[in-house]
Amino acid sequence: MNIQKIMKEAQKAQKKAAEVQEKLGSMSVVGSAGGGLIEVTANGHGHIQGIKLKPEAVDPSDLEALEDLILVAVQDAQTKAHELSEREMSRELGGIGNMLGGMF
Incomplete structure (x- = not known):
């Protein structure tokens, strides 16, 4: 395989990765905690939206429990967003998607 062909393939993969990144911005995931008492929505990049x-x-007398539940729900949403990102990159780009995904 010549270097020109490799560069052309890399450019196509980079363009596709940018398209996937743009798509992830419009996708969303929901993390939850406390059996659904708290739900956190994030986009495909893991940015919290709601x-x-x-x-x-x-429970005003136990704000610490509420804080813990919010933290768990946020972490759940971010984990799901990361998994979504990896899945989309892998689906669109195959093995190179995981390598390129870390670049964005």
Whole structure:
């Protein structure tokens, strides 16, 4: 395989990776905690877009528990966003997707 062909393939893969990254910005995942008492929505990049709390999640005498639940839900959303990103990159680019995904 000549170097020109390799460079051309790399450029195509980079363009496709940029398209996937743009697509991830419009996709969303939902993380939750406390059996659904708290839900956190994030886009495919892991950026938090919203938080929903059910009224029964709020106990003014135990704010520490609420803080813990929010943290767990945020981490869950970010983990799901990371998994979505890896899945999309792998689906669109095959093995090279995982390598390129770390670059964006």
